[in-house]
Amino acid sequence: MDCIRLEYDVDGENFASAGNASESVKRTLKQLGIPPASVRRVAIAMYEGEINMVIHAHGGKAVAEIYPDRIDITLKDTGPGIADIGLAMKAGWSTASENIRSLGFGAGMGLPNMKKYSDEMDIDSVVGVGTTVFLRIRF
Amino acid sequence: MTIREVVKLLDAEILCGQDRLDTEIHTACGSDMMSDVLAYVKDQSVLLTGLLNPQVVRTAEMMDMLCIVFVRGKKPEQSVIDLAAEKGIVLLSTEKRLFVACGILYTNGLGG
Numbered sequence: 725m726d727c728i729r730l731e732y733d734v735d736g737e738n739f740a741s742a743g744n745a746s747e748s749v750k751r752t753l754k755q756l757g758i759p760p761a762s763v764r765r766v767a768i769a770m771y772e773g774e775i776n777m778v779i780h781a782h783g784g785k786a787v788a789e790i791y792p793d794r795i796d797i798t799l800k801d802t803g804p805g806i807a808d809i810g811l812a813m814k815a816g817w818s819t820a821s822e823n824i825r826s827l828g829f830g831a832g833m834g835l836p837n838m839k840k841y842s843d844e845m846d847i848d849s850v851v852g853v854g855t856t857v858f859l860r861i862r863f
Numbered sequence: 864m865t866i867r868e869v870v871k872l873l874d875a876e877i878l879c880g881q882d883r884l885d886t887e888i889h890t891a892c893g894s895d896m897m898s899d900v901l902a903y904v905k906d907q908s909v910l911l912t913g914l915l916n917p918q919v920v921r922t923a924e925m926m927d928m929l930c931i932v933f934v935r936g937k938k939p940e941q942s943v944i945d946l947a948a949e950k951g952i953v954l955l956s957t958e959k960r961l962f963v964a965c966g967i968l969y970t971n972g973l974g975g
Contacts (some may be wrong), residue, residue, distance in 0.1 A: 739916070739917075739918070740916075740917045740942070742921070743918065743921035743924075743925070744917065746921075746925065747921070747924060747925075750924075752927070753968065760927070764925070764926070764927055767923050767924075767925040768901055768926070771901070771921065771922075772901060775918070815902075825896075827914075827916055827918065828895060828896055828897035828912075828914045828916065828918060828919065828922075829896075829897055829918070829962045830898065831896050831898035831899055832898070833898040833899065833900070833901065833902040834898065836902070837898075837901055840902075846975050848873045
């Protein structure tokens with residue numbers, strides 16, 4: 725199997741559609757016969773990232789590259805950036821507003837959860853420019 | 864137990880997924896914080912919540928959950944019900960509060 729590349733625009737103005745990209749990737753992996761436990765890790769890690777893009781960064785681009793042994797996911801936004809990545813990685817730490825919390829998110833578990841479910845994770849962020857998150861998950 | 868038994872125990876209304884009531888379930892979780900569901904839940908098949916937005920269905924879908932129970936008599940908008948129906952997730956609504964609904968299911972054998 726060659727690399728399958730999937731690209732998505734994540735709409736930052738539409739909370740209801742957040743998760744569309746992750747759902748599509750999940751469905752594709754299932755169709756490819758990837759083990760269910762791996763599919764779920766990918767789905768959760770990517771969904772957390774997609775939610776972050778919508779609630780913190782007005783959306784962006786999501787790219788998934790599927791190889792026989794792994795998936796590489798790149799989530800790129802032009803949002804406010806993360807001032808202190810170390811702090812953002814701490815479980816329970818969040819800059820989310822009360823409005824976001826009322827939607828059931830913003831518990832400060834997004835980035836730690838993405839790290840937990842991925843094999844490799846890299847965050848590149850510049851305040852005022854945007855954030856790119858790379859996730860690699862082996863099947 | 865089956866989802867049908869959950870309906871009976873919680874005196875719940877079926878919002879969608881009528882054809883999946885005989886599905887076996889073994890575990891459940893209760894939370895209004897989807898972040899926590901995504902972080903702490905493992906292999907739970909039922910989600911009890913008071914939150915009504917579409918991301919409740921998305922979260923359940925990502926976690927491979929089979930059934931969502933809305934507590935305190937809450938019912939989501941039709942678009943949320945349609946989304947769950949499309950994903951094959953059963954939606955129920957009960958008048959009971961979260962703590963009571965969880966307690967009833969737990970004492971009747973559903974694990975955490």
